[in-house]
Amino acid sequence: MTIERTVRSQIAPAEKRLVLVDPSTSLSSAEFGPAPAEQRRRLQVAERVVALMDGIDINNALEFQAEALAIAREWEVEFHKSGLAAPTPEDEARFDQMFGSQSVREAFSELAEIVIQVLQAGSLAGNPGHDLRHILIKDPTDALAFSIEEGLQGFRRTFVLPALLHDIGLIPDAWMSFKKESGILGKDHPVLGFYLVKQLYDLFDRKGSSIPLELRDQHLYAILAHQRGKANGNFIAEAVMRADREQLVGAEGIERMIAHDVHFTGCALSTTIDGQRSEGSFPRAIQLPAPGTAEDTDLMHHIEFYARNLYPQIGSQGERRANERKAISGKFLWLASAPDARRQIFAPEEKGQAAVQEGHWSKKPFSQEVWNMIQREPSLETRQRMEYLKERYGVEALLFLMVTPTLAANPDAPTPSEIVFRSHSGRTVWETLRSELQALTEPEAVALKEGLAYAITKREEQEKVDLSVLTRVLELYPDAREVEAQVAQAILRNWNKLTHDSVSG
Incomplete structure (x- = not known):
């Protein structure tokens, strides 16, 4: 008997975790x-x-x-x-x-x-x-x-x-x-x-x-x-x-890594300070722990790894889009890190090591274009939205807003808290995040609040772009049976469940 038949024969209707949408x-x-x-x-x-x-x-x-x-x-x-x-x-x-x-x-x-x-x-x-x-x-x-x-x-x-x-x-x-x-x-x-x-x-x-x-x-x-x-x-x-x-860089990457990697893989909100990294000493200064390894213990370095090591993207706009999102990840790291952690994260750029091209680099220096974008001040509109969020919400509330779209449950699911929030530890994702938040020093919490306000704002801006993409798809493919039109309609049906619009004022 094949594994498929074995599996199908063992399923009792009452045990189903997945239910098809009403056809x-x-x-x-x-x-x-x-x-x-x-x-x-x-x-x-x-x-x-x-x-x-x-x-x-x-x-x-x-x-x-x-x-x-x-x-x-x-x-x-x-x-x-x-x-x-x-x-x-x-x-x-x-x-x-x-x-x-x-x-x-x-x-x-x-x-x-x-x-x-x-x-x-x-x-x-x-x-x-x-x-x-x-x-x-x-x-x-x-x-x-x-x-x-x-x-x-x-x-x-x-x-x-x-x-x-x-x-x-x-x-x-x-x-x-x-x-x-x-x-x-x-x-x-x-x-x-x-x-x-x-x-x-x-x-x-x-x-x-x-x-x-x-x-x-x-x-x-x-x-x-x-x-x-x-x-x-x-x-x-x-x-x-x-x-x-x-989805590994930019506001979406930040959101996913906070929601998943802090809870499921044990990445801490606080950054461990390593003098060799901070001072640009080799080889520590050019190496980052690979995601999922035992050394991958700091959220900020986890986010940094993907921003520095993203593979080249195909398409006429691929690298432009990648650079913009890498810069958002980098700006979040700059804003969300206390001064000692910031020096450690950006040691290659601040120590002028961007031109060094020897050894195994997992901490690849940002290109000059990306580094310039990271150093640039947010636009007036972005800064105004950030200030509004910081004035209205504390750091805990901003952290909750940051991850809520990813953790939002299907209201029709019978036990959404068990499906979405639990892990083998018996703690919910939110319990883990609150525990990590309580372990931060005051300078770390202040910096994180600034970074979260920035990331939430950039997510909102991206979702406006996303909606314009979906609108354009439906204009290009008015025949609703076309594959692209079906996918766009499916996205829109789910939009209010799992986007910023449903969770933030």
Whole structure:
């Protein structure tokens, strides 16, 4: 018996953690009224995948992980043999020709609806940082922004689907993190994600879809490779990587790391002072702990690591957007750190070491452009909003406002506090944050308040941009069955649940 059958046979209805959205509220049924048989076909695929995710637990996770890894390895060997891991211009032209078929485009439209239903159910159970906000709002919004910036055409447009699905492998890990075996699947989540999406696409194929195997495999590879840093020029994979990386820097990255890494990985709000780092001494001055290692104990250095080490971003606007968000992370670190911690964080820039290019740098100096943006004073509008927030709220309230969008629970979920707030320690995320806050010195708390006011303001500014992106997508794709239009509508349906608008005055 395969692990899928084993899992599905063990699920009792009363034990389900994931519940599909009411299909009567889906885009197609609300606006197009499909034949009941077509609607049932799509719902059956979504139900099977949701049941598969729902059935993974601490008792079968390692078995599931082993099977997924074996299948992924075998599949990737064959995929590389095909030569399509790095498609040629001729391959891409063939992909576009396939996508140009009416039946293929209709199949992608159906697939988009299924993907959204699956993620709507699954992401509600995700841990902070890999939840509905990340999966069904922020990541796909940046994917859509990239698509319209570059004027993507043909098959390349469909990268928004693997961008939606890239972290599906982390969803089952969320309810296992309540136990001592926290993270049992997380380190291999691209493999588990590949397996789950392959199951979804296989089930869709069996129901009579018209998506050619070559096109489907580009999506699967993007999910499998999304944490590798580069993908040999494979556009779909690199586009998925870009959208995902943009959530590691800027206001969104700050929010996610406060909500997730302080609680789940033990990063402290207070920064440990290391004289060698502060004085720019080698090798300590050029090294930062890798995320997730035992040395990764300080939130500020955790945020700093991603700001300094973000991989180059593809697209005509990729580096500009990356630099702007890295500068927001850097400005937060500047404002939110007491003077001794600030000297330590910015030692390479303040000690004039930006030109040194030897040794293993994990504390890569910021480019001069980014450093200039970090040093620049916030705009008058930004500063006025910051002052309003600081006057109205104390540091604890600002910390709560900062993480509330990420921790906001689905009001329809039966036990949202257990799904979203608990961990294996038995403490809630908020209890951990309050404990960390109480451990700060007065100068640290004052600095953190300033930094939080800045980050919240920049998040608000970004969300105005995000709404303009979604508006533009719906203008460009007035046919609501287009993949981009379906994704934009799904984002908007969730917008008020998990954005600043719902939590801050």
